[in-house]
Amino acid sequence: MHDEPGPGLHNGEERGATFEDLAAFLQRPEPDGYPVQVVRECVCRSCGGRAFEVAVMADEAARRTCLACRETEFIADSEEYWDDDAEADYCCACLCGGEEFAAAVGFSLREDGDVRWVYVGLRCLACGALGLYEDWKINYGPSAFLLDRA
Ligand SMILES: [Zn+2]
Numbered sequence: 001m002h003d004e005p006g007p008g009l010h011n012g013e014e015r016g017a018t019f020e021d022l023a024a025f026l027q028r029p030e031p032d033g034y035p036v037q038v039v040r041e042c043v044c045r046s047c048g049g050r051a052f053e054v055a056v057m058a059d060e061a062a063r064r065t066c067l068a069c070r071e072t073e074f075i076a077d078s079e080e081y082w083d084d085d086a087e088a089d090y091c092c093a094c095l096c097g098g099e100e101f102a103a104a105v106g107f108s109l110r111e112d113g114d115v116r117w118v119y120v121g122l123r124c125l126a127c128g129a130l131g132l133y134e135d136w137k138i139n140y141g142p143s144a145f146l147l148d149r150a
């Protein structure tokens with residue numbers, strides 16, 4: 001569980017059509033949350049695809065599967081924390097039932113440029129609903145390399 005505040009966003013109350021919409025959603029200031037300075041779109045490292053199924057482990061990790069080529073890739077440092085035995089329980093689904101998403105990762109940075117917190121935002125490809133599906137703390141450095149692992 002968190003011992004520090006996340007952004008406190010509410011899933012499904014807003015809709016969008018583009019990466020920019022999802023980025024704005026992730027970057028909206030929240031009174032008790034950390035600022036998100038950088039948002040990176042998730043793009044399949046194998047085929048360039050931008051539609052995914054996404055599985056998460058609470059407060060720890062996220063993994064996305066490209067709908068075009070079925071390649072599975074981990075977001076940020078998730079590979080280190082992933083538990084294969086538990087993965088079936090954590091498939092992300094929109095309130096509409098959709099399980100196919102465009103995805104982006106918001107990064108909150110420390111003053112020295114290291115990553116402090118990671119936020120996984122998804123845009124449902126069926127209904128456009130925007131949601132924050134998982135977030136977790138990065139408590140080590142250097143960690144700026146995680147910016148390239150959306
Ligand atoms: Zn792909």
Ligand SMILES: [Zn+2]
Pocket residue numbers: 094095096097098124125126127128129
């Ligand atoms: Zn939906």
